[in-house]
Amino acid sequence: MFPQLQILHDTKKQRSKEDVSESLLWTTCQRTLRFSWTADLKQWEGRLGVYASGEEAHALLLEIISGLHSQLFGEREVYYQFLDRFKDLRLQNEPNASMWIAFRKLIIEQFEFIKETYLKDLRANSYINLIRDLLPASGNIVIFGTGNLAESLLEDLDTNQYEIIVYGRSSSRLKHIDKKYQTRCHHLEEYTPISAFHIIASTEFSPTLLKEIVQTNTIVDFRENISNSQGEYKNYHTLEKRFEIANSLKYPEVKERITKDIRNYVKSIYQSKNLSYANN
Structure with missing residues (x-):
């Protein structure tokens, strides 16, 4: 999987536009995310957002594009924004372009599984x-x-x-x-x-x-x-x-359940991958 993946997730209203070398930037109206395989993003924790790495970062991204961290809980627009930022043409000039393109493909596949398995009850939230x-x-x-x-x-x-x-x-x-x-x-x-x-x-x-x-x-x-x-x-x-x-659309108990489901799903992927490495 992606043990080297690092993410900074910033949702403050006044967000820094500071450039961080060796990182990929994704900005929407609700958040700014910085991704990297190689830079030490942890040194920017707090100042440029919440830090996550490896399995935790992987799960966080899937939660975000599933709309679990959006003001309108379960909304779909953030997924379309992800697709737009991670288009092949927009990734080709990024450092480690081949890794980002492979990453994008896998995230889309995993999101489709999550959508059909865990997000069916949220389709009305648009x-x-x-x-x-x-x-x-x-x-x-x-x-x-x-x-x-x-x-x-x-x-x-x-x-x-x-x-x-x-x-x-x-x-x-x-x-x-x-x-x-x-x-x-x-x-x-x-x-x-x-x-x-x-x-x-x-x-x-x-x-x-x-x-x-x-x-x-x-x-x-x-x-x-x-x-x-x-x-x-x-x-x-x-x-x-x-x-x-429409504050009731946030469904705190539903968010907690789906977040747990996604994290367990990602954990099972990493455990399966580690097991396959151990057997080789």
């Missing part, structure tokens, strides 16, 4: 279900953003029920979404206010445009660490507020 009670019965839905979150939302929205329009800045991402989901896609600059349910699934958004839209439309803002600056409008909903309302 970002769209976080706002299900706000969605209209039918009509227009506008999504600002073309990243993994936008794709996760598109996978769960019924195109027969809604007319969905996606706005973004990246031409390549818009083409990808248009081809994959067969929905209307436009550059952000082409947006003109319409009567619709609006979802902000982009890290950046114009405050001026937000103020213009929120006066007459319901908006769900999925950006993190956004205070309700439009608090005077009852139809403006922040991600933080939705997490408060």
Whole structure:
């Protein structure tokens, strides 16, 4: 397996962007992870996050991509983010590229087993279900953003029920979404206010445009660490507020059970590997 694997997992709101030599960096809106086979990451423990190595690090990564450490317990977006960061093309220029590519392949195989074995009860925990009670019965839905979150939302929205329009800045991402989901896609600059349910699934958004839209439309803002600056409008909903309302989705006892299952699964893999070495 991967006894040399080391991970630093940082979930603080204010996270350091400090470069650590011989490490691979993976950053999302909720966390920063640094991976290494050779660097001594333990010296950065605390300052750059929680440290884990070997079997513990292996289990931690599987827990993370299973959504067990996410604000929305069991969400799927973090797995798509892992796939994006660990694409073969993005790994080829990294030190020890062949090891990272083999590592990625094995982690995907193990996650698929975990998903089918331990995560079946969490399939309802998605970002769209976080706002299900706000969605209209039918009509227009506008999504600002073309990243993994936008794709996760598109996978769960019924195109027969809604007319969905996606706005973004990246031409390549818009083409990808248009081809994959067969929905209307436009550059952000082409947006003109319409009567619709609006979802902000982009890290950046114009405050001026937000103020213009929120006066007459319901908006769900999925950006993190956004205070309700439009608090005077009852139809403006922040991600933080939705997490408060849906706090029961975290299921502490379920998290404890699944975490234990994953750690036992990883332990059995390492024990089996050690036994095979001993017999050779």
